[in-house]
Amino acid sequence: MRRQVLLFISVLFVSPVLGQVSYSINEEMSVGSVVGRIAEDLGLDVERLKSRKARVFFGDSREYIELNKDRGVLLIKERIDRETFCGQTVPCAMHFQIILEKPVEFYRIIVEIVDINDNPPVFEKGDIRFKISESAVTGSKFDLEGAVDLDVGINGLQTYILKPTDNFALKLHNQADGSRNVEMILKQPLDREKSEHLSLVLTAVDGGEPQMSGTMQILITVLDANDNAPVFTKSVYKATVAENSPKGTVVTTVSASDADHGSNGRITYSIRNTLDNVRHLFEVNEHTGEVRLIGNIDYEKSRNYQINLRASDDGGLTDTCKVIVDITDINDNYPLISVMSETNIISEDVKSQTVITIINIQDIDDGENGKVKCTINENIPFSLKSTENNFYSLVTDSDLDRERASEYNISVTCSDEGVPSLSSSVTLTLQISDVNDNYLG
Incomplete structure (x- = not known):
């Protein structure tokens, strides 16, 4: 997976991560409601927000919150339903960054969504x-x-x-x-x-x-x-299924017995879950107790499921058990590369270790499948440095000379450690501007 990105980069001196600001808001607040006075909380005035092109960065997430630079505040951009955003997860929090240019700086913002x-x-x-x-x-x-x-x-x-x-x-x-x-x-x-x-x-x-x-x-x-109730052979069944398993995969088979005869001993199996989407992902054969996969499971969405089952006889007596299904991860997500700057010109007299841009990497796979390393092409006066988890800084590595090279195409390649490894890349086009550094002979 490869895409070409044209950057417009000026001389930037950056301390990449400067701090974290947290807010707490109720769900269902109306569009336009104030989340927080971000300029005041960051110690910046409104004019600096404007001149430094302040903006919010959500990565590939949906943008529920926007920055009003004229007022220096964060506002609700789209109604937030906590149940849709987080389900039953507590606490429920939204994470994003505030990005500033000239120099490039960014702040972590955490907004807790409070249930009503x-x-x-x-x-x-x-x-x-x-x-x-x-x-x-x-x-x-x-x-x-x-x-x-x-x-x-x-x-x-x-x-x-x-x-x-x-x-x-x-x-x-x-x-x-x-x-x-x-x-x-x-x-x-x-x-x-x-x-x-x-x-x-x-x-x-x-x-x-x-x-x-x-x-x-x-x-x-x-x-x-009807003298006897059904009895499951186990109170808890356990199974493991890979996230790419096809529909129809047999997860496990449960079994119950009933000492009664005739219709009072005839057992019917059913799923009891009502809280989650288990019924959309699994089914149980009402006669055999065979549990099958009927939907698409995704390790990144849920790592395990609890299927609550009931055995009923025709006389109305019941027993229950649960099936714990653990989902195993496969390497099915490419690293996502986000370049967090928008200019492409740098002066040839910049000092070594000047930060050119910040790059954010996201890979939602787990374990080794989600560990990502990034490199750039060799024999260029630039290097890539890991600033913290999921962030890299592209910096000058030696002196630049426009007379020697007026443009660089910097290829950034990020690969995860899955088997097989998945990788993504972008190409940053950087132009070197001239300074008067040559004398007439």
């Missing part, structure tokens, strides 16, 4: 139905669908309430991924002759202000005789 309570808990279904035998013993468990709340922290889902509680109690189980399994426990035997149908309401409540909630109706038909 703008999403109520939501159940995927409005109701769920069970067929439960009147012979079901006290303590029998019935797995319920959990609700989804896109907010996080105190604004997220906090608890559940079940009403009425004549026959059933609610039990919550905290999971390692932060979610909760919700079970309905039989605390008093059912009597089909007394009541063949029961109706309960499960309410999910968040902790925001004002508080929001969602409900799901539980409809129960009381049947005769």
